[in-house]
Amino acid sequence: MPDASSPTSAQRPPDASGGARPTDRAKDRRTAAPLVKVGMIAFAVGLVAVFADMILFAAGSRNLPLWVNLLAMLAPVGLALGLIGVVRENRSSSPALAARRAAADRR
Numbered sequence: 001m002p003d004a005s006s007p008t009s010a011q012r013p014p015d016a017s018g019g020a021r022p023t024d025r026a027k028d029r030r031t032a033a034p035l036v037k038v039g040m041i042a043f044a045v046g047l048v049a050v051f052a053d054m055i056l057f058a059a060g061s062r063n064l065p066l067w068v069n070l071l072a073m074l075a076p077v078g079l080a081l082g083l084i085g086v087v088r089e090n091r092s093s094s095p096a097l098a099a100r101r102a103a104a105d106r107r
Contacts, residue, residue, distance in 0.1 A: 046075025
């Protein structure tokens with residue numbers, strides 16, 4: 001239950017600039033790991049190639065260049081890289097891992 005003396009978000013006056021106030025959460029956000037960024041870029045390029053491949057096929061082109069098909073393969077590769085990067089980043093910052101490292105250092 002909020003304290004009666006603290007104003008709620010509906011009672012707070014708007015920012016002097018008229019915009020939204022920056023939240024504490026935005027200040028504490030981490031940047032994405034490099035592997036995640038590479039995965040996102042590869043996934044985006046792969047999706048563009050998949051859409052281009054589908055549009056060209058629907059337009060009647062049957063013998064598409066090999067490089068279009070190879071670029072389309074970047075979508076699943078980028079997805080895998082992004083997932084691996086997220087898992088690695090979260091495992092390295094997990095409290096359980098920090099506890100295990102602290103226990104190993106005490107031995």
